[in-house]
Amino acid sequence: MQTIIDNISIESVAAWLPKNKLDMRSLCSSYGDSEVANIIKATGVEKVRIADTDMTSSDMCQKAAEYLFDADSIDKSVIDGLVFVSQTSDYILPATSICLQDRLGLSEDTVCIDIHYGCSGYIYGLFQAACWISSGMCSKVLVLAGDTTSRMINPMDKSLRMVFGDCGTATLVSRGGSSMGFHIQSDGSGADRLIVPAGGFRTPVSTETSILEYDEDHNGRTQNDLFMDGMAIFNFAITKVHKNINSLLETMQWEKDSVGLFALHQANVFMVNYIRKKLKVRAEVTPTNVTNYGNTGPATIPLLFSDLCSQGKYDLSRVVMSGFGVGLSWGSVAADMCYTRFYNPVNK
Structure with missing residues (x-):
C-alpha cells in the first residue's frame, strides 16, 4: 500500500526512559567475557534501559505524554484521537x-485504538493518526509508542537479553500544511520468525509451554518467552527495507541526496549500516543511537x-x-519535520 496524505504535520516528539541501566x-x-564481547561487537548495544517490575509500557508512554503536554503547554481538550x-x-x-484516555485526562470525545505491533509499529501509528485527521474525524492525535520488551525475554536467552530495552514515547500529529507519504507492506508467512508462541488463545500458557529448553547456541527460553530467528529477520530486513524506501522516494519524487535524515528502526548497528549501504546513502544522514538504549521496539524511531x-x-x-x-x-514514512519540536529524553 502506498499513498500520500495531505495537510498533516508532526507537531512534537518526546521520550521517557526508565532509570534502571543494564550495562552489557x-x-x-x-x-562469559568472550560471549558478551562478541555480542556487543555484532550489535553495537552496550547499555539498555529496563523498566521496574511494576512499570508497564503504558506507564512510560503516559509519562512521555505528560512531559510533552508540559513542554508544549498543550490544552488537552483539543486532543481528539x-x-x-x-x-x-x-x-x-x-x-x-x-x-x-482516562489517566491522561483527555476528553470523552477522544477516539482511541490499540495497535499491537512492534518494530514497525510507529509507522502504523502515524498512518492511523494521518487517516483520522485526513478524514476530518480528528484534528490532533496523540501517538504513544512503547514496549517493556524485557518482560518477554527469558534471562537465559543472551541473544535477546543483550539487545532489547524499554522505552515510552509520545508524538503529537495534527492538521497542518505538509504532506506525508506512506508505503506499508506485510508478509504473514514469516510470523513464526519473531513470536511469543504461547500466551494467547491459540496456545494458552500451560505446564508444557513453561518448560525451559536450550537451542544450539545455548540460549534458554520457554514457549512463553520471545523467540527471534535472528538470521531470518536480518535477511528479511536487508532484502525488503531498502526497496520499500526507494519506492516511497519515487512516489514522493524525492532524490536520495535531498533527504536530510533517514530515521531507521534501531534494530542494531550492523543492520542499520547494512541497510544504509543498500540504500547508498551517507552515514551522516543515517544515525544510530542503539548503543545506549538497545532495540526499544516501536519506540526506536521517536526515541x-x-x-x-x-x-x-x-x-x-x-x-x-x-x-x-x-x-x-x-513500512516507511516521508515527511517534512522542519517545524517539529523535539524534546530530549527524560531519564528518571
Missing part, C-alpha cells in the same frame, strides 16, 4: 488506549528523534522513517 559488560559473569502502539499491553481487555534532533544538526525538510519487524511487517 555486567553480564560477563553469567555469559489517541493511538497506543505496543506489544506489551496492560490487559487482554480492555484496550490500553481507553485506559490512557532517535528525541535523542538527536533537538540538537538542530539535521535538515528536516525531508525526512524518511522506516520500521520493520514482527509480522512480518515493514
